[in-house]
Structure formats: C-alpha cells, structure tokens
Amino acid sequence: MGKDYTEMWKGLGLNLEKHAGLLGVLSDAYKNIYLSQKERPAGMGYFDFVISEVHGQRIIEILKAKKEGKKIIGTFCLYVPEEIILAADGVCIGLCAGAEVGTSEAEKFIPRNTCALIKAFMGFKLAGLCPYVESTDLIVGETTCDGKKKAYEIFNEITKKVYVMEIPNMKTEEDRKLWLNEVRKFKEKMEEISGKKITLNDLKKASSTVNKKREALQRLSKLRSADPAPISGLDALLVNQVAFYDDPLRFTEMTDRLCAELEERVKQGVGVTKKGTPRIIISGSPIAIPNWKLHAVTEGSGAVVVGEESCVGERNHRELLDENFTTVDEALGKISSRYLTIDCACFTPNNERPDNIKSLVERLGADGIIHYSLQFCTPYMMEAYKVEKTLKSIPFMRLETDYSMEDMGQIKTRVEAFLETIR
Amino acid sequence: MRVAGIDIGSRFIKLVLIEKGKTVFFKKTEASFNPLENCFELLKDIRADTIIATGYGRHLLEIHQDIKTITEIKAFAIGAKTIFPKCRTIIDIGGQDTKVISLNEKGIVKKFEMNDRCAAGTGKFLEIMAKALDYRIEKFGSEAVNNSKEIQISSMCTVFAESEVVSLISKGMSRKNITIAIHRAIANKVVGLLRRIPIEDDIVFAGGCAKNRCLKQMLEQSIGKTLKIPSVPELTGALGAALYAEQEVPLTGIGQNLQNFHNEEVENYENRCKESVNR
Numbered sequence: 114m115g116k117d118y119t120e121m122w123k124g125l126g127l128n129l130e131k132h133a134g135l136l137g138v139l140s141d142a143y144k145n146i147y148l149s150q151k152e153r154p155a156g157m158g159y160f161d162f163v164i165s166e167v168h169g170q171r172i173i174e175i176l177k178a179k180k181e182g183k184k185i186i187g188t189f190c191l192y193v194p195e196e197i198i199l200a201a202d203g204v205c206i207g208l209c210a211g212a213e214v215g216t217s218e219a220e221k222f223i224p225r226n227t228c229a230l231i232k233a234f235m236g237f238k239l240a241g242l243c244p245y246v247e248s249t250d251l252i253v254g255e256t257t258c259d260g261k262k263k264a265y266e267i268f269n270e271i272t273k274k275v276y277v278m279e280i281p282n283m284k285t286e287e288d289r290k291l292w293l294n295e296v297r298k299f300k301e302k303m304e305e306i307s308g309k310k311i312t313l314n315d316l317k318k319a320s321s322t323v324n325k326k327r328e329a330l331q332r333l334s335k336l337r338s339a340d341p342a343p344i345s346g347l348d349a350l351l352v353n354q355v356a357f358y359d360d361p362l363r364f365t366e367m368t369d370r371l372c373a374e375l376e377e378r379v380k381q382g383v384g385v386t387k388k389g390t391p392r393i394i395i396s397g398s399p400i401a402i403p404n405w406k407l408h409a410v411t412e413g414s415g416a417v418v419v420g421e422e423s424c425v426g427e428r429n430h431r432e433l434l435d436e437n438f439t440t441v442d443e444a445l446g447k448i449s450s451r452y453l454t455i456d457c458a459c460f461t462p463n464n465e466r467p468d469n470i471k472s473l474v475e476r477l478g479a480d481g482i483i484h485y486s487l488q489f490c491t492p493y494m495m496e497a498y499k500v501e502k503t504l505k506s507i508p509f510m511r512l513e514t515d516y517s518m519e520d521m522g523q524i525k526t527r528v529e530a531f532l533e534t535i536r
Numbered sequence: 537m538r539v540a541g542i543d544i545g546s547r548f549i550k551l552v553l554i555e556k557g558k559t560v561f562f563k564k565t566e567a568s569f570n571p572l573e574n575c576f577e578l579l580k581d582i583r584a585d586t587i588i589a590t591g592y593g594r595h596l597l598e599i600h601q602d603i604k605t606i607t608e609i610k611a612f613a614i615g616a617k618t619i620f621p622k623c624r625t626i627i628d629i630g631g632q633d634t635k636v637i638s639l640n641e642k643g644i645v646k647k648f649e650m651n652d653r654c655a656a657g658t659g660k661f662l663e664i665m666a667k668a669l670d671y672r673i674e675k676f677g678s679e680a681v682n683n684s685k686e687i688q689i690s691s692m693c694t695v696f697a698e699s700e701v702v703s704l705i706s707k708g709m710s711r712k713n714i715t716i717a718i719h720r721a722i723a724n725k726v727v728g729l730l731r732r733i734p735i736e737d738d739i740v741f742a743g744g745c746a747k748n749r750c751l752k753q754m755l756e757q758s759i760g761k762t763l764k765i766p767s768v769p770e771l772t773g774a775l776g777a778a779l780y781a782e783q784e785v786p787l788t789g790i791g792q793n794l795q796n797f798h799n800e801e802v803e804n805y806e807n808r809c810k811e812s813v814n815r
C-alpha cells in the first residue's frame with residue numbers, strides 16, 4: 114500500500130498488529146500467485162492497483178460516501194438486490210470471506226464443521242480485521258443455507274446491524290409471492306435507514322448501473338471462449354471478485370477497457386497459454402476474495418480456467434434485469450423475478466443449474482469440470498451428484514477443500530491426475 | 537537405454553531402473569524429514585538416460601533438477617497394468633494417501649478417488665496403531681487373518697483412535713481383537729472410496745499396505761472379489777514412472793519378471809525396509 118492508513122484503521126477499531134500481518138500475507142500471496150503470471154493483459158494493472166489498495170483507497174472512498182450521508186450496506190449473498198441499495202443512494206459491498214482468518218475466535222461461537230466462508234466472515238469480524246464490516250451501516254443476511262442462517266443470529270449479537278431477508282427454498286407461485294414481499298420490505302428498510310424515498314427514477318438509474326456491470330462481466334466471460342484463452346482464469350476470477358466491492362461505474366469502465374484489449378488479443382490469436390491447453394470450468398461454492406487456491410493449482414498444473422460457475426462468476430451476471438418498467442411496483446416485481454433466476458444449490462429442486470453448466474461447457478469449449486465444494490458446504494456437496502449425472506459426457510471431478518494450505522499436496526495430485534485423464 | 541522412475545512417497549522413496557523393459561535395479565529409502573536429500577542419496581550411484589518422478593514429493597525434483605513428473609495415479613495405472621495386464625481397478629494404500637483408480641481396457645485412467653486430507657485409514661495410521669499395540673508392522677494383522685470375532689473402533693482420527701486403543705487395552709480387550717477392529721475400520725474406509733468407481737477385475741492391490749495380509753483379506757471379503765498383489769507392491773508407482781519414461785516400450789508383457797522378482801536387491805531392500813519401519 115502506498116499511503117499510511119494507520120489512523121483510519123485505528124479509527125475503525127481494527128486490530129492493527131494482526132491487520133498488518135494479514136496485509137503482509139495478502140501482498141506476498143498476490144505477488145506469488147498473480148504478479149508472477151506471464152502474458153498478463155495491461156488492463157489488469159487497474160485490478161492490481163485495486164488489490165494493493167483494498168484496505169486503503171477504497172475504504173477512504175467508502176468513508177467519504179458515509180460522511181456525505183450515504184449508507185454502506187454489506188451483503189453475503191447474490192440474492193440481496195443491489196439495485197435497491199443503489200436506488201436508496203447506498204453503497205453495496207459484497208463482503209469477502211475468502212481467507213482463513215480468526216478461525217479460533219470464530220470457533221468459540223460456531224461449530225468446527227462449518228464451511229470456511231462462514232468461519233471467515235465471523236473470523237474477520239471477531240479478529241478485527243475487516244475495515245469493510247466496520248464501515249457498514251447495515252449487514253444484510255438471508256435464509257439460504259443452514260450455516261449462514263444460524264450464523265447471522267450470532268453475527269447480529271456481535272454487530273447489532275444484521276437485517277435478514279427470507280429467501281424461499283423453492284420457486285413455486287407461493288414462494289414467488291413471499292420473495293416479492295421480501296423485496297418490498299427490503300426497499301422499505303432501505304428507505305428507512307437512508308431517510309430517502311426510492312423513486313422510479315432512482316430505480317431506473319440503479320438498474321442501468323447494475324446491468325452495465327453485468328454486461329461488462331458477460332463480455333469478459335464470452336471472451337474466454339477463445340482458444341487460446343486471452344486471459345488467465347486467475348485474472349478473470351479477480352475481476353469477478355473485485356466486482357463485489359468496487360465502485361460499480363468505475364468497475365464497469367475498467368472491465369470494458371480490459372475487454373477491449375482482450376478482443377484485440379483474440380483477433381490476433383494471442384493468449385496466455387498455447388492453443389489446445391486443457392480448458393477447465395470450476396463449478397460450485399462461492400470463491401470469495403482472496404481465495405485463489407484452486408485456480409492457482411489448476412493453472413499451475415498446466416491448464417487454463419475458462420469459467421467459474423459460481424456466485425463469484427456466472428451466477429452473478431448471467432441474467433440481466435428487465436429495465437422495462439414504468440412504476441416502482443413493477444420494478445420491484447421485475448427485480449424479484451430476476452433474482453429468482455439465480456440457480457443456487459440452496460433451492461430444491463435446482464435443475465436449472467446442471468442445465469446452465471451444460472450450456473456453459475458448450476459455450477466455453479471446456480474440456481473438464483472441477484466441481485468445487487467448500488468443505489461442509491452441504492448444498493453444493495450434495496448437488497455434485499446431480500451435476501455429474503447430467504454432464505455425463507465431460508470429464509468431471511469432485512473436490513472438497515477449504516482455505517487452508519494443509520491439503521495442497523493432495524489437491525495438486527488430484528488436479529494433475531484429472532488433467533492427465535483429459536490430455 | 538536405461539531409464540529410471542522415482543516415487544517420492546510421503547513415507548518412502550522408491551527407485552526403479554529398467555533397461556529394455558526389464559527391471560534391473562531397485563532401491564527404497566525413508567522419505568523422512570528431508571526427502572530431497574534422500575532422493576539425491578538414492579540417485580547418487582545410478583546412471584540413467586532419463587528419469588521420471590512421481591509421488592507426493594514429485595515436484596521437489598522437478599524444481600531442483602528439471603525432472604519431468606507424472607502423478608502417482610498415472611504411475612500406478614501404468615505399473616499395475618504392466619504387472620497384471622488385465623488390471624481394471626487399482627487400490628493403492630501408501631503411508632498418507634489411499635487412492636482407488638479405475639482403468640479402461642487399454643489401461644487409461646477413467647476415474648479415481650482419494651481419501652481426504654486426514655491420514656486416518658492409511659499406512660501411517662497402521663504404523664501408529666501397530667506401535668501402540670507393540671507389534672512390528674510386518675506382523676501387524678497376521679494373527680488376525682481368518683478371524684471372525686469383531687469389536688468396533690468408532691474413531692478413525694489418528695489421534696483419537698490411538699487413545700481409544702489405549703482405553704480398549706486398559707479394559708482388558710485382547711491385542712488381537714483390537715487389531716481386527718483397526719483393520720476393519722481401515723477396510724471400510726477403502727470400500728467407501730471404491731463405491732465411487734466401477735470395480736472390475738482384475739483388481740490390483742498395491743502400495744506398501746498391500747503387504748498387510750489381514751487388510752487384503754478383509755477387503756476381499758467386503759467386495760467379494762480377489763485382489764492381485766505385485767510381489768513388491770510399493771514399487772508399482774516407481775515402475776510405472778520408469779515405464780512412462782521408456783514410452784516406446786509397449787505397455788504389456790514386460791512386467792512379468794516383477795511378479796516373481798527376487799534377487800539380492802529385493803532382500804536387501806526388504807531388510808532395510810524392516811529396519812526403517814521398526815525404528
């Protein structure tokens with residue numbers, strides 16, 4: 114990091130010593146994993162900068178917005194409608210939980226066999242390491258998997274600022290009604306905390322902002338269907354991760370710029386690896402920043418990751434919001450149906466997901482799928498069965514892991530052996 | 537042409553040299569806490585035109601000597617298919633990992649499964665349990681063969697199982713019965729992995745734990761099929777790596793000499809192995 118942000122971090126109540134350690138580890142990991150890559154697009158420079166300032170510049174921006182009276186809203190799930198947050202003039206931050214941090218503190222509250230993501234969001238807070246959590250005015254939880262649902266109760270006890278949206282388990286007519294009502298309630302909640310009535314115009318503007326971000330991510334995703342791949346999976350993953358906490362307008366602009374460069378690469382047949390390099394899709398549990406483990410292993414073993422069928426990836430941008438609405442109520446209706454297209458494994462049945470993976474495989478020309486579940490993530494671990502069954506014709510490997518480095522040897526052996534079977 | 541395969545396992549490093557499809561030399565040493573040094577020690581006296589590394593520590597050599605690698609999944613596939621040309625399924629139980637592999641008729645890996653990160657149910661676990669019960673690893677389980685009386689060990693965690701064993705001893709449970717329970721627990725774990733792949737004949741049991749007769753018998757009972765075991769089962773991976781190095785050699789018909797491979801070298805290494813395990 115360029116500047117000295119100590120005072121700011123102190124003001125947020127971070128544990129300065131531990132925080133310095135975390136940033137050190139992060140910057141080393143980034144150097145080893147990211148900066149050592151070959152043939153990186155120049156457009157990644159922006160994202161390198163964003164990462165180097167992840168607890169610096171961006172926090173300054175957020176605190177400035179807060180001073181101007183904007184509300185800072187933290188989320189942990191794709192289901193929380195970003196449009197409504199933006200329409201209320203709020204800042205939406207997808208809180209990351211992709212590092213093994215504060216595990217022992219977290220385990221005082223939650224069982225050991227909880228997924229790494231939940232442990233991490235508890236851990237970051239308890240260890241006083243996340244300036245984002247500390248900056249938020251509201252943290253929006255949801256009733257998705259059991260682990261999160263129950264963890265939010267405890268999280269609320271600790272932070273006193275958790276609001277929970279009820280997300281149905283199925284997608285029947287009744288469920289749609291329930292969810293629409295939840296979306297309405299969330300709008301009211303946002304109006305209440307921001308003291309601002311959300312207008313049609315606000316919603317129009319917010320929808321366009323979020324859709325443009327999605328379109329930029331879609332453009333990036335499509336470019337990865339080229340062989341040779343114009344961008345590494347690691348870099349594309351990073352862009353998808355940064356999408357969750359960067360300023361949306363600037364993010365869209367920078368991603369579009371990156372895509373323009375990649376288009377040029379594709380035209381000239383330039384890639385990050387040789388044509389014919391095995392192409393892998395990673396599918397399953399969310400891959401929150403800075404969780405780069407599986408991408409690093411896969412690409413380090415001579416393959417290229419061409420897609421993430423993940424919340425940090427396709428699920429986040431696959432569907433746009435239909436912006437053709439003329440009343441606030443109509444907008445809320447469209448928002449609620451748009452969000453219900455997300456094919457999260459917490460739903461039953463969830464047949465869309467295997468089908469979506471199938472078409473993704475075709476579009477990206479993938480040679481194999483690694484089905485990635487965070488250890489103890491029951492929804493995705495369970496659904497692996499159905500995904501594998503639907504995708505009979507493509508090499509498929511299940512993998513369960515977490516954020517620790519303990520199992521790197523085994524993961525490497527598995528991934529390499531899987532690649533040997535498709536070469 | 538003389539080629540070498542080296543399998544840098546988590547417990548032992550195995551080296552095989554082949555020439556015109558015949559195994560001419562092999563050697564085994566403990567990986568211990570300095571596997572790289574031990575690799576160099578093993579490689580010191582040999583001369584080979586090419587060498588392929590496999591096993592848990594394969595990248596150690598790749599980094600230091602630019603030696604090409606294959607995974608132990610592939611190495612065991614080539615090795616087992618060579619020794620038993622009809623091989624379609626492989627069980628490899630080593631010191632830290634258990635792997636089950638399914639091959640097609642041509643010997644190509646179709647599917648594989650591996651234990652998760654913990655070492656329970658693998659060779660190291662057996663070694664610790666043998667020690668807790670005061671058995672030598674070579675003898676561990678031998679008196680339990682053909683025995684039907686069974687008790688259960690519920691914990692498969694190395695740490696907890698050890699204390700469970702201690703408490704069973706203090707309750708007056710016989711060594712033999714505890715031994716059976718331990719082997720049964722491991723066999724069940726392996727069968728759990730096997731359920732996820734097609735199990736077709738011939739099934740080859742390889743890796744150091746294939747020398748454990750009790751385990752072999754229990755596995756056979758559980759899956760209702762016989763297992764084939766190479767005469768020096770833990771060498772299968774190193775052999776596979778060497779064969780891979782010698783790619784132009786056809787895959788079948790050269791491993792037979794290994795099935796009954798016995799010479800001074802073998803005895804030597806078996807003695808060393810005993811020494812190291814019993815230390």
Ligand SMILES: Nc1ncnc2c1ncn2[C@@H]1O[C@H](COP(=O)(O)OP(=O)(O)OP(=O)(O)O)[C@@H](O)[C@H]1O
Pocket residue numbers: 544545546547548549591592629630631632633634658659660661662663673674675742743744745746747748770809813
């Ligand atoms: N004579 C013997 N009788 C029974 N078991 C034995 C004997 N010798 C070794 N073993 C078992 O074999 C194990 C080692 O097997 P092997 O050499 O295949 O492991 P490795 O390749 O080093 O490990 P991994 O493949 O897990 O990395 C030991 O942990 C021990 O349990």
Ligand code: SF4
Pocket residue numbers: 189190191192257258398399424455457458459
């Ligand atoms: S996996 Fe499901 S619950 Fe988790 S963030 Fe994604 S949509 Fe939300």
Ligand code: SF4
Pocket residue numbers: 228229230231257258259260261398399487489490491492493
């Ligand atoms: S990764 Fe799985 S278990 Fe963890 S919070 Fe998400 S859905 Fe729940």
Ligand SMILES: [Mg+2]
Pocket residue numbers: 543545546591608630631743773
């Ligand atoms: Mg081995």
